[in-house]
Amino acid sequence: MAPRFTVSYYVRAADEAEARARALDIALEQTVEIPRDVVPKGYVEDEILGKLEQLERDPNGRPGYLAAISYSEDDVGGDFLQLLNIVFGNSSIKPGLKVEDIGLSPGILALCPGPRHGIAGLRQRAGIGAQPLLMSAIKPVGLSSSELARRAHDFALGGMHYVKDDHGLVDQRTSPFAERLAACVDAVGEANARSGGRASFVPNITAPAKDLFERAMMAEAAGAGAVMISPALAGYDVIHTLASDPDFTLPIVSHPAFSGANVVSPDTGFSHRCFYGALQRLMGADAAIYPNFGGRFGFTREECQSIAAACADDMGGLKAIVPAPGGGMNLGRVPEMREAYGNNVMYLIGGALLQDTDIVSASRRIVEAVAG
Amino acid sequence: MAPRFTVSYYVRAADEAEARARALDIALEQTVEIPRDVVPKGYVEDEILGKLEQLERDPNGRPGYLAAISYSEDDVGGDFLQLLNIVFGNSSIKPGLKVEDIGLSPGILALCPGPRHGIAGLRQRAGIGAQPLLMSAIKPVGLSSSELARRAHDFALGGMHYVKDDHGLVDQRTSPFAERLAACVDAVGEANARSGGRASFVPNITAPAKDLFERAMMAEAAGAGAVMISPALAGYDVIHTLASDPDFTLPIVSHPAFSGANVVSPDTGFSHRCFYGALQRLMGADAAIYPNFGGRFGFTREECQSIAAACADDMGGLKAIVPAPGGGMNLGRVPEMREAYGNNVMYLIGGALLQDTDIVSASRRIVEAVAG
Numbered sequence: 001m002a003p004r005f006t007v008s009y010y011v012r013a014a015d016e017a018e019a020r021a022r023a024l025d026i027a028l029e030q031t032v033e034i035p036r037d038v039v040p041k042g043y044v045e046d047e048i049l050g051k052l053e054q055l056e057r058d059p060n061g062r063p064g065y066l067a068a069i070s071y072s073e074d075d076v077g078g079d080f081l082q083l084l085n086i087v088f089g090n091s092s093i094k095p096g097l098k099v100e101d102i103g104l105s106p107g108i109l110a111l112c113p114g115p116r117h118g119i120a121g122l123r124q125r126a127g128i129g130a131q132p133l134l135m136s137a138i139k140p141v142g143l144s145s146s147e148l149a150r151r152a153h154d155f156a157l158g159g160m161h162y163v164k165d166d167h168g169l170v171d172q173r174t175s176p177f178a179e180r181l182a183a184c185v186d187a188v189g190e191a192n193a194r195s196g197g198r199a200s201f202v203p204n205i206t207a208p209a210k211d212l213f214e215r216a217m218m219a220e221a222a223g224a225g226a227v228m229i230s231p232a233l234a235g236y237d238v239i240h241t242l243a244s245d246p247d248f249t250l251p252i253v254s255h256p257a258f259s260g261a262n263v264v265s266p267d268t269g270f271s272h273r274c275f276y277g278a279l280q281r282l283m284g285a286d287a288a289i290y291p292n293f294g295g296r297f298g299f300t301r302e303e304c305q306s307i308a309a310a311c312a313d314d315m316g317g318l319k320a321i322v323p324a325p326g327g328g329m330n331l332g333r334v335p336e337m338r339e340a341y342g343n344n345v346m347y348l349i350g351g352a353l354l355q356d357t358d359i360v361s362a363s364r365r366i367v368e369a370v371a372g
Numbered sequence: 373m374a375p376r377f378t379v380s381y382y383v384r385a386a387d388e389a390e391a392r393a394r395a396l397d398i399a400l401e402q403t404v405e406i407p408r409d410v411v412p413k414g415y416v417e418d419e420i421l422g423k424l425e426q427l428e429r430d431p432n433g434r435p436g437y438l439a440a441i442s443y444s445e446d447d448v449g450g451d452f453l454q455l456l457n458i459v460f461g462n463s464s465i466k467p468g469l470k471v472e473d474i475g476l477s478p479g480i481l482a483l484c485p486g487p488r489h490g491i492a493g494l495r496q497r498a499g500i501g502a503q504p505l506l507m508s509a510i511k512p513v514g515l516s517s518s519e520l521a522r523r524a525h526d527f528a529l530g531g532m533h534y535v536k537d538d539h540g541l542v543d544q545r546t547s548p549f550a551e552r553l554a555a556c557v558d559a560v561g562e563a564n565a566r567s568g569g570r571a572s573f574v575p576n577i578t579a580p581a582k583d584l585f586e587r588a589m590m591a592e593a594a595g596a597g598a599v600m601i602s603p604a605l606a607g608y609d610v611i612h613t614l615a616s617d618p619d620f621t622l623p624i625v626s627h628p629a630f631s632g633a634n635v636v637s638p639d640t641g642f643s644h645r646c647f648y649g650a651l652q653r654l655m656g657a658d659a660a661i662y663p664n665f666g667g668r669f670g671f672t673r674e675e676c677q678s679i680a681a682a683c684a685d686d687m688g689g690l691k692a693i694v695p696a697p698g699g700g701m702n703l704g705r706v707p708e709m710r711e712a713y714g715n716n717v718m719y720l721i722g723g724a725l726l727q728d729t730d731i732v733s734a735s736r737r738i739v740e741a742v743a744g
Contacts, residue, residue, distance in 0.1 A: 025668070032512030033538055034723045040515065043546075048514035075513060077544035081578045081605045085540060085629050089602070093632030093663050095670045140404035141447060142420035143412065166405055168457060172449035174415075206453045209609040213582060230461075233453045235607020236630075237581040257457050258608075260465030261633040261641035269633035291465050296397070298467045351406045 001047060004070040006103035007087050012064040012096030012267050016055065023052045023067035026097065029090050031075055047072045062267070066100060073107035080111060080240045083282075092269070099270045102278055109316045112282040113244050117251040118319030119311075119344060122286055125225060125251065126161035127198040132338075132370050133322060133346035134159070135202070135253075135287075136353060136363065138184065139166035145175040149183035151359060156191035156199035158353075158363020162346070163188055164228050165204035167255045177203070177215065178222075185223040200225020202253055206234060216242055219250065226251040231283060232259035243284025253324065254285035264298065272303040277310020280321060287322045287346055294336070295328020301340055308341055322346045334369040373419060376442040378475035379459050384436040384468030384639050388427065395424045395439035398469065401462050403447055419444045434639070438472060445479035452483060452612045455654075464641070471642045474650055476688045484654040485616050489623040490691030491683075491716060494658055497597060497623065498533035499570040504710075504742050505694060505718035506531070507574070507625075507659075508725060508735065510556065511538035517547040521555035523731060528563035528571035530725075530735020534718070535560055536600050537576035539627045549575070549587065550594075557595040572597020574625055578606060588614055591622065598623040603655060604631035615656025625696065626657035636670065644675040649682020652693060659694045659718055666708070667700020673712055680713055694718045706741040 009026060013019035024036075027050030032039050039045050054068040076083050088099050104112075117125070122133055136155040138148045148169070155163045163184070171177040181203050188201045205227045207215045212234060219227050227250055231239050242248050256276065262269035269275070272290075280288040288311060291297030293304045308323040326348030329337065337347065349366060356362035381398060385391035396408075399422030404411050411417045426440040448455050460471050476484075489497070494505055508527040510520045520541070527535045535556070543549040553575050560573045577599045579587045584606060591599050599622050603611050614620050628648065634641035641647070644662075652660040660683060663669030665676045680695040698720030701709065709719065721738060728734035 029668075031540065032514070033509075033540060034512050034726050038723070038726050039512065044512055044514035048512065074544060074546070075540070077542040079542040079578055080580065081602070082540065082542040084605055085578075085602070088632075089539065089605075089629035091632070092630050093628060093636060093669050095636045137405075140406050140411065140416055140420065142404070142416035167461065168403065168405060168447070168454065170449040170451040170454040172446060174446070206451055206457075207609075208452065209581075209607055209613045210585060230453070230457070233456055233461075233608055235581055235610065236605055237579075237584075238607065241581045256465060257461035258464050260460075260463070261637065264465060264467045264640050265633065265637035268636050296401075297465050351410070354406050354410050 002073040003105040003107055004072055005105040005108045006053065006068050006070045007099060008101040008103070009067045009069065010058060010062060010064055010098040010100050010267065011067050016065065019065035019067065020052070020055055023055060023069065026050065026067065026091050027052055027069050030086050031071065033090065048075055064096070073105055076108070076111065078111060080237050083108065083111065084236055088270070096267050098267055099274055101271065101274055104316045112240070113284065114281055114318035115284050115286045115321050116243055117286045119322040120319070122251055122322055122346070125198070125200060128161065130343050132343055133161050134367060134370060135162040135164055135324060135346055135348045136160045137164050137166045137348070137350035139169070139350065141166065141168045141172060142174055145180040145183045148175055148180055149187035152184040152201060153187035153191045154359035155353070155363055156188040156197065157195055158360040159197060159367035160199055160363055162200050162202050162226060164202035164253065167204050167228065167230060167257050169204050170206050178218065181219060181222050181224065189223070202226040202228050204228045206230065209235070212238060213242070216248060220248060224250060226253055228253040228255050230255040230257040233257055236283065239283040239285050251286040252284065253287040253289060254280050254283070255289050256291070271306070272299065273306035273310035276307040278315065281311065281315055281318050285321060287324045289324040289326050289348060291327045292325035292329060294333070297327055305340060308345065312344060324348050331366055331369055374445040375477040375479055376444055377477040377480045378425060378440050378442045379471060380473040380475070381439045381441065382430060382434060382436055382470040382472050382639065383439050388437065391437035391439065392424070392427055395427060395441065398422065398439065398463050399424055399441050402458050403443065405462065420447055436468070445477055448480070448483065450483060452609050455480065455483065456608055460642070468639050470639050471646055473643065473646055481688045484612070485656070486653055486690035487656050487658045487693050488615055489658045491694040492691070494623055494694055494718070497570070497572060500533065502715050504715055505533050506739060506742060507534040507536055507696060507718055507720045508532045509536050509538045509720070509722035511541070511722065513538065513540045513544060514546055517552040517555045520547055520552060521559035524556040524573060525559035525563045526731035527725070527735055528560040528569065529567055530732040531569060531739035532571055532735055534572050534574050534598060536574035536625065539576050539600065539602060539629050541576050542578050550590065553591060553594050553596065561595070574598040574600050576600045578602065581607070584610060585614070588620060592620060596622060598625055600625040600627050602627040602629040605629055608655065611655040611657050623658040624656065625659040625661060626652050626655070627661050628663070644671065645678035645682035648679045650687065653683065653687055653690050657693060659696045661696040661698050661720060663699045664697035664701060666705070669699055677712060680717065684716060696720050703738055703741055
């Protein structure tokens, strides 16, 4: 028997019998996808078919149950996309089901070596100790590369550790990728030379699917300090592939664009901690951006803290990564953020700093507030 | 001014003022992603910023409004992933918003040449006229390549036009991809030789991101008749890239695995017609698999018909594609299906045929019922 890994699902159901029937359906749907009465005896039934291991009333008081279903490593066939397909391929289309958690096994850990750098690597690159990391974004789309580079320079001079592209900056004619990359790496380097800091520029990597890896390599060759990728758009194996590519060494920041439907509904998709925490670590992201509570998105404080916890919890030896809450961060919220997240966090702050006419000073104030 | 394309959003809101505020937020969030008061004057404000073009109470009686927002082609920068990011990147994370429809423009049509074959090409390959197409799936995972190939043979001999891999078949040790591909192409070819039919084998293309295209090319070289890809897993540009790759000529079948959260919630994600119809055509899929009504998934008849309509509606000259409802199809449902879909459909029928001990006869009965 191959080792088995486990997925825990919230199953909306009126009673235990209904929950059990729905859970057994998941076990079929995610593996053999044929009626139960024609599942071949022997190996397919005994190993390949998902097994309902546990069923209990939802401990969080939702109207349903938690079902733990185990799957054979043989189901996965060494394919990361197939791992996600087993976790929630077709069942994602059934209402009233939510992936709560993923329990690993040796083969899954071998398939998912996880982040190369993690939070420790991001801090080391920034030259800081056990304090929060800070990241800003240059924007908006429509500015020239030199205007964007000036913003990158000022953020870096103000003490931001990472300065990233807005995730809408691609290869627009106002600021083509290669031109912006070179200009921003230079601008951040110049700021570092003036300040003695170690800020990194983080370009947004997006492209036709065949060119994506080449663009990531361009970023490394040009002197970027990390790259940002939106896995829900680019594909869930892209970060996974880059994180273990021997020819690529940069940290990877994951962006949540296009992924929202996976979490915002109370009983479809994934739990916040599983999608923005566990899955990102399995992929190999070093930092996971998600919307902060109290900002313009609807995540609660508890949901955000659950993500932060999942970035650091024991996960079979995978490195801890850094939760990067963004949206709605400003100077006034520092005490509240510190209380919610402690030190193991990367604050993503962009728009609020751009409202100041002096980006350098605005950045310095936030850096001091966060470090102080 | 660059031409503008339009996205129509359902916006949950108590009154028009709230709806307008939320719609203006979308226009900011999807483009400049900075506070309104710091949007640079001139080009950025006048062109790059989304524009609220129309706001009306939801005609379908939902508690909210429909907002039509236009975006400049300059926002997209010739990047298909960025098109999707503009349509619903960060706004996907806000509850109470749903993409209803996408209105194209010349530049978007240039970026999205659409399907190469469409429904007409799939029929031509199958050697049939204006009748429904039929597709079955070999499964389950865990069988050997020779056992799976025997099923492929029998489906083809029974008259199925396309015989596809189950979407959970990847490169498992029980049936490695290359071995299964060769065995199934041979088996379907042998069945064609016996029957005089023109069935095609359709392998499931999934792999580490760097190997995906190579595997699609392998499929073509080995004599597959089409390929199947799950864009919500593999990435939304993969089909887009393959559909216009001069070195690749096969039709592409899109599978909905992992995409469910995008549609099952009433007020997040996308409308059914937009996600499984319009988006698939923009990508360049020739057939779009989705869960049929009345089966084990929760789609309604109207939602399924809206998908079918979106596969054929006028869309700036893009070829019509074929809606491929699956799940729950059997002999008894043929009249109901015919009434719902007419002729422009591909029935995906798998599990029900496997319940018969004689796959060939079971397939023939369904082929006759559908053609009759």
